[in-house]
Amino acid sequence: xxxxxxxxxxxxxxxxxxxxxxxxxxxxxxxxxxxxxxxxxxxxxxxxxxxxxxxxxxxxxxxxxxxxxxxxxxxxxxxxxxxxxxxxxxxxxxxxxxxxxxxxxxxxxxxxxxxxxxxxxxxxxxxxxxxxxxxxxxxxxxxxxxxxxxxxxxxxxxxxxxxxxxxxxxxxxxx
Amino acid sequence: xxxxxxxxxxxxxxxxxxxxxxxxxxxxxxxxxxxxxxxxxxxxxxxxxxxxxxxxxxxxxxxxxxxxxxxxxxxxxxxxxxxxxxxxxxxxxxxxxxxxxxxxxxxxxxxxxxxxxxxxxxxxxxxxxxxxxxxxxxxxxxxxxxxxxxxxxxxxxxxxxxxxxxxxxxxxxxxxxxxxxxxxxxxxxxxxxxxxxxxxxxxxxxxxxxxxxxxxxxxxxxxxxxxxxxxxxxxxxxxxxxxxxxxxxxxxxxxxxxxxxxxxxxxxxxxxxxxxxxxxxxxxxxxxxxxxxxxxxxxxxxxxxxxxxxxxxxxxxxxxxxxxxxxxxxxxxxxxxxxxxxxxxxxxxxxxxxxxxxxxxxxxxxxxxxxxxxxxxxxxxxxxxxxxxxxxxxxxxxxxxxxxxxxxxxxxxxxxxxxxxxxxxxxxxxxxxxxxxxxxxxxxxxxxxxxxxxxxxxxxxxxxxxxxxxxxxxxxxxxxxxxxxxxxxxxxxxxxxxxxxxxxxxxxxxxxxxxxxxxxxxxxxxxxxxxxxxxxxxxxxxxxxxxxxxxxxxxxxxxxxxxxxxxxxxxxxxxxx
Numbered sequence: 001x002x003x004x005x006x007x008x009x010x011x012x013x014x015x016x017x018x019x020x021x022x023x024x025x026x027x028x029x030x031x032x033x034x035x036x037x038x039x040x041x042x043x044x045x046x047x048x049x050x051x052x053x054x055x056x057x058x059x060x061x062x063x064x065x066x067x068x069x070x071x072x073x074x075x076x077x078x079x080x081x082x083x084x085x086x087x088x089x090x091x092x093x094x095x096x097x098x099x100x101x102x103x104x105x106x107x108x109x110x111x112x113x114x115x116x117x118x119x120x121x122x123x124x125x126x127x128x129x130x131x132x133x134x135x136x137x138x139x140x141x142x143x144x145x146x147x148x149x150x151x152x153x154x155x156x157x158x159x160x161x162x163x164x165x166x167x168x169x170x171x172x173x174x175x
Numbered sequence: 176x177x178x179x180x181x182x183x184x185x186x187x188x189x190x191x192x193x194x195x196x197x198x199x200x201x202x203x204x205x206x207x208x209x210x211x212x213x214x215x216x217x218x219x220x221x222x223x224x225x226x227x228x229x230x231x232x233x234x235x236x237x238x239x240x241x242x243x244x245x246x247x248x249x250x251x252x253x254x255x256x257x258x259x260x261x262x263x264x265x266x267x268x269x270x271x272x273x274x275x276x277x278x279x280x281x282x283x284x285x286x287x288x289x290x291x292x293x294x295x296x297x298x299x300x301x302x303x304x305x306x307x308x309x310x311x312x313x314x315x316x317x318x319x320x321x322x323x324x325x326x327x328x329x330x331x332x333x334x335x336x337x338x339x340x341x342x343x344x345x346x347x348x349x350x351x352x353x354x355x356x357x358x359x360x361x362x363x364x365x366x367x368x369x370x371x372x373x374x375x376x377x378x379x380x381x382x383x384x385x386x387x388x389x390x391x392x393x394x395x396x397x398x399x400x401x402x403x404x405x406x407x408x409x410x411x412x413x414x415x416x417x418x419x420x421x422x423x424x425x426x427x428x429x430x431x432x433x434x435x436x437x438x439x440x441x442x443x444x445x446x447x448x449x450x451x452x453x454x455x456x457x458x459x460x461x462x463x464x465x466x467x468x469x470x471x472x473x474x475x476x477x478x479x480x481x482x483x484x485x486x487x488x489x490x491x492x493x494x495x496x497x498x499x500x501x502x503x504x505x506x507x508x509x510x511x512x513x514x515x516x517x518x519x520x521x522x523x524x525x526x527x528x529x530x531x532x533x534x535x536x537x538x539x540x541x542x543x544x545x546x547x548x549x550x551x552x553x554x555x556x557x558x559x560x561x562x563x564x565x566x567x568x569x570x571x572x573x574x575x576x577x578x579x580x581x582x583x584x585x586x587x588x589x590x591x592x593x594x595x596x597x598x599x600x601x602x603x604x605x606x607x608x609x610x611x612x613x614x615x616x617x618x619x620x621x622x623x624x625x626x627x628x629x630x631x632x633x634x635x636x637x638x639x640x641x642x643x644x645x646x647x648x649x650x651x652x653x654x655x656x657x658x659x660x661x662x663x664x665x666x667x668x669x670x671x672x673x674x675x676x677x678x679x680x681x682x683x684x685x686x687x688x689x690x691x692x693x694x695x696x697x698x699x700x701x702x703x704x705x706x707x708x709x710x711x712x713x714x715x716x717x718x719x720x721x722x723x724x725x726x727x728x729x730x731x732x733x734x735x736x737x738x739x740x741x742x743x744x745x746x747x748x749x750x751x752x
Contacts (some may be wrong), residue, residue, distance in 0.1 A: 065497035
């Protein structure tokens with residue numbers, strides 16, 4: 001089986017230690033987490049982990065089964081890139097002088113569809129949201145001029161199909 | 176305990192009582208029906224021990240000689256009784272010493288609750304004396320764990336812990352309690368846990384899957400059942416027997432499934448796996464439908480997966496969805512508790528005999544008998560064999576003892592030759608292969624089934640890993656029978672060195688102490704057998720004893736266990752010699 005990018009979505013209780021329990025499942029199988037994001041979800045008091053891995057579907061399926069088995073996990077899913085709408089965010093900190101000295105910088109800002117978050121005497125900050133390759137392209141374009149700091153977030157994703165968590169929780173309530 | 180529970184039951188509505196966290200822990204245990212715990216005190220758990228002192232008429236605490244012994248004793252107790260075993264330890268080294276037992280209970284699905292003391296909340300993360308991150312350390316080897324830092328959390332967390340440990344696929348739970356939470360007071364009110372919203376212990380059986388399974392079984396010419404511990408944990412022994420008998424299907428056990436079915440049953444054909452029986456292994460690759468019930472296709476069972484039962488349709492009865500398609504792809508997976516699913520399956524199954532197919536097992540058994548079994552259990556050459564010792568234990572105990580084994584050659588021999596007529600009678604460390612398991616597990620098994628004969632069969636290597644628990648046997652006069660099969664070697668590793676490492680016996684030769692004198696030091700009646708003509712009477716004397724008894728049998732030093740599937744080979748390539 002070939003390696004592919006998979007987005008794992010985990011709906012869980014918001015408890016101390018659960019991140020450790022979930023990351024341990026990857027560690028046990030010597031599989032690297034490419035990106036990880038934890039946030040609140042569409043359901044009150046339910047957290048959502050968005051985990052990206054580059055591996056085979058077989059491994060992904062087994063990992064998702066192990067994640068779902070954890071007591072505090074309500075449900076876990078995995079999807080391919082085609083099945084999700086996904087984005088990443090990045091921040092670039094760049095010396096302010098470049099804005100005036102390098103004409104190309106302004107073109108990059110325009111073409112990359114990024115926003116200027118703040119400008120100070122010494123530096124300005126660009127924010128870019130998009131696919132991984134778009135952020136990479138912007139990074140490559142800015143790199144020759146010097147990037148003071150760079151950071152990229154984990155992937156966040158919603159799926160085209162539904163993930164029926166509310167039904168599961170409602171069913172438990174009715175039992 | 177009963178009075179307390181009865182009082183609570185009769186009370187129209189429970190009212191909270193103001194007590195300390197430490198006392199609340201004792202009440203939680205009593206509410207869960209716990210009357211026996213194993214443990215070892217220390218600084219961070221002392222408030223709980225102080226309460227144990229006050230409650231000793233209702234809650235017995237057994238002081239093991241090492242925390243690992245407490246976990247294995249709790250496991251032995253749980254495995255024989257079906258109840259939750261409880262072990263307790265202090266923070267730091269006390270807690271880390273529980274890790275092997277937790278890992279063992281996790282891989283062998285044993286319900287256990289471990290309680291550890293922790294440094295006070297304000298010292299967490301300060302590298303305080305005996306502070307260790309036991310919640311972090313134990314996460315991969317627990318079904319669930321939790322750190323209590325406030326007394327008010329105690330009732331709910333304990334209720335949840337017991338519920339999680341015993342429900343669905345059972346497993347170990349660890350609760351870490353900071354010392355301040357033991358001293359603090361709370362308004363105690365106990366409510367048993369009946370569900371956790373993020374946890375579905377038993378999947379709903381799918382009737383379509385059951386029908387598909389029944390169709391495959393009804394059409395099969397050579398159906399074959401391999402059953403595991405799921406049958407015992409799910410209390411599905413009667414349903415398994417009914418299925419086997421109605422459909423005339425030969426059934427083989429995994430080592431943890433052993434004793435779920437009477438070993439004398441004509442359709443109970445033997446053991447699968449690396450040192451299992453010849454027929455059950457070879458015929459795995461000749462059956463047309465393989466029905467796996469409550470087992471997880473461990474690598475020691477399957478050998479090379481690429482050549483495992485490829486010709487067969489696979490039906491997998493399983494409680495844990497994560498086990499389905501994990502190692503072997505199932506054509507039909509029936510999720511659920513084995514008792515429930517087998518009960519639903521039974522009316523859909525046609526009566527059958529499969530007599531030709533069953534004969535194939537007899538033929539293979541005959542071959543194995545001539546090549547292996549005869550030499551093992553009725554040896555004529557000098558030098559005692561492990562197999563003949565097990566045979567004598569069978570005879571002296573009327574095939575009705577609880578046999579607790581450690582890990583290695585003696586374990587494989589015991590699982591091959593021990594005879595059982597009751598379920599929950601074979602207690603061994605299967606998945607983790609924990610040397611040192613047997614002696615403390617036998618203590619727990621005996622205390623969990625005082626009316627039964629409990630015989631620990633242990634190798635000279637594993638025995639010395641937890642030998643200090645003889646102190647518990649002596650102090651509490653626990654009448655377990657201990658048989659050390661002494662070959663002065665780490666026998667199984669030595670066997671692998673002989674077969675796969677050109678007999679380079681690196682660190683497998685043991686110069687052993689006088690085991691009889693050691694047992695005598697603990698005032699345990701002891702005997703050593705070196706000759707065949709002494710064996711039968713010694714085993715009989717041991718079984719007849721009302722007190723603990725230690726028997727050392729000097730067995731042949733360089734015997735090997737056969738049959739054997741070499742690591743990574745196919746079940747078809749099992750070697751008889």
